[in-house]
Amino acid sequence: MHRGLLIVISGPSGVGKGTVIEKFIHDPDLNLTYSVSMTTRPRRPGEVDGVNYYFVSREEFLRARDNGELLESAEFVNNFYGTPLKKVEELRNAGKNVLLEIEVQGCQQVVQKCPDALTIFIVPPSMQELEKRIRGRATEPEEIVQQRLEKARREMAMTNQYKYVVCNDKPDLAADIIRVIIRDHMQENSTPAE
Numbered sequence: 001m002h003r004g005l006l007i008v009i010s011g012p013s014g015v016g017k018g019t020v021i022e023k024f025i026h027d028p029d030l031n032l033t034y035s036v037s038m039t040t041r042p043r044r045p046g047e048v049d050g051v052n053y054y055f056v057s058r059e060e061f062l063r064a065r066d067n068g069e070l071l072e073s074a075e076f077v078n079n080f081y082g083t084p085l086k087k088v089e090e091l092r093n094a095g096k097n098v099l100l101e102i103e104v105q106g107c108q109q110v111v112q113k114c115p116d117a118l119t120i121f122i123v124p125p126s127m128q129e130l131e132k133r134i135r136g137r138a139t140e141p142e143e144i145v146q147q148r149l150e151k152a153r154r155e156m157a158m159t160n161q162y163k164y165v166v167c168n169d170k171p172d173l174a175a176d177i178i179r180v181i182i183r184d185h186m187q188e189n190s191t192p193a194e
């Protein structure tokens, strides 16, 4: 059995990563599974512990990180986020393609450890549209919105670190493009090396 692919999807907050991912993650041909991250961020309305994130205290997070239990981790707008390593390894060894939805610093760490990771960055059609989407969420105070926008501007300058950049103007189209990219890499992954 082939070891599953490691797929990283990044993009500024508010770009609609979740919406796009939801459109292809259950496609049986892609054999995908979503890696649930650990975070110290407070839960948003509708989020479920163990489904959207594992919501943990700062102490729990730092303990896991210092024990080497995370594949990567980053601080983002005053909260920690990280990918549990053991689960990713188990799933890939079982032949599953594992999808990480993480920010840029985390992606850099992943690429250092797994240079063959398939990395995809989702961009908004414009920065004005991104601001509109972030404000549309309206669950956070202005100060946090500003921090997210500043972080978005910095992240948008780092898209050259990714193998693919996909624009989310129409989520259905963005999802179709990502499907094609993943299928192509699955074929490569299943072709025996010469």
Ligand code: 5GP
Pocket: 010, 011, 012, 013, 037, 038, 041, 072, 073, 074, 076, 081, 082, 083, 101, 102, 103, 104, 105, 106, 107
């Ligand atoms: P949010 O608070 O909006 O759910 O996520 C904020 C940012 O953290 C997003 O860009 C998201 O992709 C990123 N993120 C979520 N989980 C992880 C993780 O495990 N590691 C890293 N490095 N970033 C993450």
